[in-house]
Amino acid sequence: MVLSFFLAGFILFFIGTFFGSFFNVVADRLKNGESIILGRSHCEYCKKELEWEDLIPLISFIILKGRCRYCHKKLSFFYPVSEIITGILFACVFVFVFYPGQAGFSDAPYFKIASFLYYIFIVSSFIIIFLEDLKYGIIPDKVLFPAILISLIYLYINPQFMILNVISGLGAFMFFLLLFVFTGGKGMGFGDVKLAFLLGLVLGFPKILLSLYLAFLTGAIIGLILILWRKKASIKDAIPFAPFLITGSVITLFLGDLIITKIMVYLGLL
Numbered sequence: 001m002v003l004s005f006f007l008a009g010f011i012l013f014f015i016g017t018f019f020g021s022f023f024n025v026v027a028d029r030l031k032n033g034e035s036i037i038l039g040r041s042h043c044e045y046c047k048k049e050l051e052w053e054d055l056i057p058l059i060s061f062i063i064l065k066g067r068c069r070y071c072h073k074k075l076s077f078f079y080p081v082s083e084i085i086t087g088i089l090f091a092c093v094f095v096f097v098f099y100p101g102q103a104g105f106s107d108a109p110y111f112k113i114a115s116f117l118y119y120i121f122i123v124s125s126f127i128i129i130f131l132e133d134l135k136y137g138i139i140p141d142k143v144l145f146p147a148i149l150i151s152l153i154y155l156y157i158n159p160q161f162m163i164l165n166v167i168s169g170l171g172a173f174m175f176f177l178l179l180f181v182f183t184g185g186k187g188m189g190f191g192d193v194k195l196a197f198l199l200g201l202v203l204g205f206p207k208i209l210l211s212l213y214l215a216f217l218t219g220a221i222i223g224l225i226l227i228l229w230r231k232k233a234s235i236k237d238a239i240p241f242a243p244f245l246i247t248g249s250v251i252t253l254f255l256g257d258l259i260i261t262k263i264m265v266y267l268g269l270l
């Protein structure tokens with residue numbers, strides 16, 4: 001039982017690395033308005049189409065020592081990083097949904113499979129948005145809107161969380177809308193406002209609060225480090241915020257129940 005569970009998690013990691021490689025390409029193609037599915041992967045410098053042996057996640061990067069086989073320019077470090085992170089998150093989704101006795105999931109097999117596919121889809125959307133905002137400062141509607149729609153459908157088949165999560169989404173949306181209006185759109189973009197709605201829908205209450213707290217905390221720390229390092233001249237230079245929102249949300253998705261229970265016990269509320 002434990003062994004097969006571990007093996008399945010490893011297979012998910014392996015599959016995830018291929019998706020991670022693809023998501024990095026998707027982020028670039030969304031920015032350039034290229035077709036997401038069509039067209040072979042090519043080196044961004046010499047434009048040479050890559051062969052299958054150049055496209056094996058992690059392994060190709062290691063064998064090629066992080067350089068293009070043809071022009072020997074350094075390959076983007078986003079590739080191995082997004083491959084590893086996607087692999088880890090796919091394995092986390094598997095454990096999160098299928099680990100025996102997980103709260104909030106009905107034991108009906110069809111429901112577990114629906115939950116698994118839903119969270120794989122959501123984590124994938126998160127990774128593409130993360131990459132797109134970090135690299136280009138864009139939160140793509142082409143990823144955000146389908147994620148919102150699929151979340152509403154998932155809540156429809158999982159109705160005990162419907163009202164709470166929709167209210168959480170609207171609450172987060174209003175909070176970010178106020179921030180957006182009061183900072184004159186300089187602090188964050190409208191993309192962050194729309195993203196906040198998705199995060200509330202996915203996480204519900206009180207997890208949305210924890211995720212936003214983690215996002216602002218990590219954002220403040222990284223922002224301060226960048227200013228001290230003089231990578232950014234001042235706070236006025238926009239730092240993409242979606243990566244922090246997504247990081248906070250992913251941590252909360254998998255560990256939120258645990259963290260919130262610890263906080264409640266600490267505060268003497270449990």
Ligand SMILES: [Zn+2]
Pocket residue numbers: 043044045046047048068069070071072073
């Ligand atoms: Zn090249």
